[in-house]
Structures are given as C-alpha cells and as structure tokens.
Amino acid sequence: MQKEKTSFETDFSRFGILDGSVSADTALEEMLSDETIRVIHAYTPLNFTKRHLIKRSNITFDFHGNMVTAIGIEHANHNDPFSALFHITGERLSDIRSVSLSHPLQELYDIFEVDDSDQFELDSWWIVTCNALCGREEKEIDKMLQVTEIIDKTHVRFNYKMGWPFEAGRVLTYQKVKPIFDVSVNNMRFTGNQEGEETGVEPLAYEYAVNCNASNIHARFTYWPVILRRHNTGYVTERCSLHNPIEVVVGGTGYLTQQIHCLYGKVRDCEASNARHLNDFTGSAYCMVENCHGDGDFHGAFVTHGQFEHDLTYTGNSGLLSFANSGPTWGSSAKRITVIRHVGCWGLAFAKVSDLTLQDVVIQKTEKYEECGNLLLNADGLQVRGCTAERLVLTQRSNRSKRPVVIENSYFTEGVEITKTGEAAVKTKIRIINTIDKDGKEC
CATH class of the missing domain: 2.40.30 (Elongation Factor Tu (Ef-tu); domain 3)
Incomplete structure (x- = not known):
C-alpha cells in the first residue's frame, strides 16, 4: 500500500508547474516560505529565471533525475561565483x-x-x-x-x-555566525547557458552551512563551480558530474566542486570531463576524496589552492594532481596530504607542501604537455612508496617536517633528479630504497 504524502512534503505540480514551459520561481518561493514543508519534489523538467537566495534550514530537494534549466535567467553580477541558481546560506x-x-x-x-x-x-x-x-x-x-x-x-x-x-x-x-543546517539537494540533471558570465549559471552554492549534502547532480555547460562551498562543515558530495563547462581558463570557472575554508567533507564517486578542476580545496582541512575520475583534465583534476590546507586524503582516483601551486598571495602551503592508488598524467607539489605521502601512484605520460609523466615534489617530509612515473624531480621550498624523506620500492623510467643549486635546492637527506630506472639501475 502506497504511503500517503504528508503535509511535510510537496511538489511543483501542486503549484501548477507541469513542465519547463512556465518558470518555477514563484512556486519555489512559496514552498520555501512554508516552514512546515521539509521535502520539495520535482517530477517534471523545470526552468528557472531567477537566482534564489535560500536562508532556511531543514529542507531536502529531490528532482528525481529531471532536467533543470535557466533559460532567460536574470544576469549575474560580475565576478560573483555565488550567483548560483540556489545560493543556500547562513x-x-x-x-x-x-x-x-x-x-x-x-x-x-x-x-x-x-x-x-x-x-x-x-x-x-x-x-x-x-x-x-x-x-x-x-x-x-x-x-x-x-x-x-x-x-x-x-x-x-x-x-x-x-x-x-x-x-x-x-x-x-x-x-x-548563524549557520544553515541540513539542506540537501539530490537527483538533478542540469544544463546551463552558453552565452558567458552574465547568463552563465550553476545549480548550487552553500555558504555557512553544516551537514548540507549534494548527490546525483549531473551538469553541463556551467560557468562557475557546479557545487561551490564556503565555510561548510560535515558534508558529503557524491555521485555528481560535470561535462564540458563553457569556461575553463578564467580563474574559478569550470569546476565540478570547489570547497573554500571547509571542514570534515567527503567527495566521492564523482567524475568530470574537460573541466578546469574536478575538486579544489582552498584553505580546507580534514577532508577526503574517494573514487573520483577526471578525463580531459589538463588544468588539474585534483588541486589545492595553497592557502594552508592540511590533512587531506585522496583514495582510488584518476586525474592530474596539483597541490598548493596558486602562488604566494595565499601562502603556497599545504601539509599532510596523502594520495593512495591514484593514476594520472602529471603530479605537481613543488610549492611549500610538507609531509606529502604518495602510495601506489602511477603517473603516465600523455600528449598534452611536454612535462607530463613527471612527478615534481617538495622534499620536506616527502614519502613516496610503490610509485611509477617517467621521472621524479625533487626540489625544496620549505623545511617544516620532522620525518625523513623516503623514496621506496618505486620505478622511474628516467630516474630521480635532485635539485642541488638555486633557491629550490634540496637541503635534506633522502633515503632511496629499491628504486630503479628503465635500465634496471638503482637510483
């Protein structure tokens, strides 16, 4: 026997929205204004023409796999990454x-x-x-x-x-701060506009948010990050994707997800194609990325900004790695990043990255950049085990770590290059154990 819907949930059809031919903005605002409604369903495609600021907690959106568009949406302010369709904020x-x-x-x-x-x-x-x-x-x-x-x-x-x-x-x-709590957005297919920044739109931004999750959001033709978070704590982003954003060169554009000053988040089972970044951590800590995969990822699928990120873990992913390389404005620093069972075309962590751990990482050369196939790493508490690449290049720009630099049980086709002169010269001792090159010689 089908369970009868309670007054705590509703859907757009009850407000006369049966497809995307009529904008769903007024219906959304009416549902949000009723504090007794805790679940909003969409059983048909929807089109929105306004960018909505949502300031209430304890609500779930379920789009049931329907397409959401923003044809004719109001123009965004210049350089405003939070100009999302739904900006959910404390x-x-x-x-x-x-x-x-x-x-x-x-x-x-x-x-x-x-x-x-x-x-x-x-x-x-x-x-x-x-x-x-x-x-x-x-x-x-x-x-x-x-x-x-x-x-x-x-x-x-x-x-x-x-x-x-x-x-x-x-x-x-x-x-x-007064955070917002327990707002989840699920099961949306989203197509953005292709005219540029003013009409560019992405589905979701969370700010000052606790326990706010996103799942099964699949986007294309977006401008700013599909799921943008700032000052979020304790969240999950899962089973989301981005294909072919309209901009990837302008800073901040073309991401699947960016997390700014966030804590205790998990990103899992996501993928991106031809994006700027699949996942970006900026000033974030104690987060994990798991089973996420990028192709056409030559801008860096997995990055940290370098604003003192720490205690991040990446497990079972694929795509280009670039840690703490956005420049000295933000500090060029990160600490205790661990990457396990990863494959990609390039690995960069040559800024002030301390206590980096790479285990079972494969870096395979591709056609995009001449430098592809290389690992460029900061020799400050670095530990590399069971890894493979064309070449390992070691520099040193920080000296914070108390643990030894160890390269162990790895294979580098062109061997290991240790920078010995200049401002990035390696000053610490390096233990290289059972590591060989293409000729079978120990490095």
Whole structure:
C-alpha cells in the first residue's frame, strides 16, 4: 500500500508547474516560505529565471533525475561565483572580537585563546581568522568553528585541531555566525547557458552551512563551480558530474566542486570531463576524496589552492594532481596530504607542501604537455612508496617536517633528479630504497 504524502512534503505540480514551459520561481518561493514543508519534489523538467537566495534550514530537494534549466535567467553580477541558481546560506553576525595571543597556539591543539569566554556560548559558531603574513591572503586559519567547551575565562575549545602553529603576538579574530543546517539537494540533471558570465549559471552554492549534502547532480555547460562551498562543515558530495563547462581558463570557472575554508567533507564517486578542476580545496582541512575520475583534465583534476590546507586524503582516483601551486598571495602551503592508488598524467607539489605521502601512484605520460609523466615534489617530509612515473624531480621550498624523506620500492623510467643549486635546492637527506630506472639501475 502506497504511503500517503504528508503535509511535510510537496511538489511543483501542486503549484501548477507541469513542465519547463512556465518558470518555477514563484512556486519555489512559496514552498520555501512554508516552514512546515521539509521535502520539495520535482517530477517534471523545470526552468528557472531567477537566482534564489535560500536562508532556511531543514529542507531536502529531490528532482528525481529531471532536467533543470535557466533559460532567460536574470544576469549575474560580475565576478560573483555565488550567483548560483540556489545560493543556500547562513549569515555572519555583527559580533566581532579579537585577541593578540599571549602564548603560542600549538599545532593540532583545539583550545583557543579568546578575549572573554563569557561571550562564547557553548555550541555557538564563529568564523575564526588570523592576521595575514606576507601575502594578502596568507592566513593559516579561516574556518567556521563550533564552541564545544568553555575552559576558563580566556580559553574555549573548538571542534577543530589547529593545523599550523602560532607564535605569541599573532592576532585571532572571531566573528559570530548563524549557520544553515541540513539542506540537501539530490537527483538533478542540469544544463546551463552558453552565452558567458552574465547568463552563465550553476545549480548550487552553500555558504555557512553544516551537514548540507549534494548527490546525483549531473551538469553541463556551467560557468562557475557546479557545487561551490564556503565555510561548510560535515558534508558529503557524491555521485555528481560535470561535462564540458563553457569556461575553463578564467580563474574559478569550470569546476565540478570547489570547497573554500571547509571542514570534515567527503567527495566521492564523482567524475568530470574537460573541466578546469574536478575538486579544489582552498584553505580546507580534514577532508577526503574517494573514487573520483577526471578525463580531459589538463588544468588539474585534483588541486589545492595553497592557502594552508592540511590533512587531506585522496583514495582510488584518476586525474592530474596539483597541490598548493596558486602562488604566494595565499601562502603556497599545504601539509599532510596523502594520495593512495591514484593514476594520472602529471603530479605537481613543488610549492611549500610538507609531509606529502604518495602510495601506489602511477603517473603516465600523455600528449598534452611536454612535462607530463613527471612527478615534481617538495622534499620536506616527502614519502613516496610503490610509485611509477617517467621521472621524479625533487626540489625544496620549505623545511617544516620532522620525518625523513623516503623514496621506496618505486620505478622511474628516467630516474630521480635532485635539485642541488638555486633557491629550490634540496637541503635534506633522502633515503632511496629499491628504486630503479628503465635500465634496471638503482637510483
């Protein structure tokens, strides 16, 4: 016996939208304004002509595999990646506080100094940032964190182990935020417009969001990232895809998913064709990418921006790797990235990437770039095991790690090249064990 639908769910047809010939914008806004509705279904194709700002929690969208379009949509503002069809967002509040650290904040520690802990309620959420170093955005922390314990008058515990050490005197700034919770978007096929940035559109942006998931979103002809996240915590993006975005050269365009200042996310079972990036982490930490695959990926399928990302894991993926290579404005830094069972045409981590681990990685030369087939890596706590490439090139631009550099049980057709002169010269000792070249010679 079919279960009768309750008042907690509804669909577009109940508001007179039977196909894509009539815009679905008004119907959507009416459903969103009813707080008793928790599930919105779409059983037919839909067309939207407005970009919707959604500020409510606890709602699920299920498009049941139908096509969503944006023919005739209002123009986007210039250089606004959050001009998505659905921009689902919490909000920053006016409460801003700062403290100059009276003592160091050690790495992987979760107790933070504050000016007055009476102002930090248990379970409240804050955007935590620090004063920049040399680069304009060279900040070791910019995260949305939750207070989990009041320690004493000037210390609180957050739900995050700080990835980088701070010396006394560094300034931490706290801005209170009201996140959005538990908004999921599922089972959408999406076709964007092809005229350029003004009418370019992508389906989904999440900002100041907790436990907000996206699944089975399959897009083509988009401009900005299909699923854009900033200050998100605890989410899953799965079984999503992007084919042939309309722009891949302009920075920020043509991604399947970009995650800016995010925590505890998982991206899995996704794929992209001819995109700029399948997955980008910018200033994010404690995230995982699993069973994701890019083709036509010569701009880099899997990248980090270099804004002090840390503790990221990639397992069972395919596509070009490029870590922390966006330049000194953001710090050119990352730490503790692990890549396991990966195949691709190029691997780049020659910036200040510390404690990189590669295991069972195969880098195979293709026709796009002359440098394809190479691994270019920073020799700072680097460990490479069971890997294959045309050539391994080692440079060194940082000296943070306490662990040894080890190259073990690997095969490099043209051997290992160690840079010995210039500003990127390798200064650390390297243990090369059971690693051979095409002639069977140990490197």
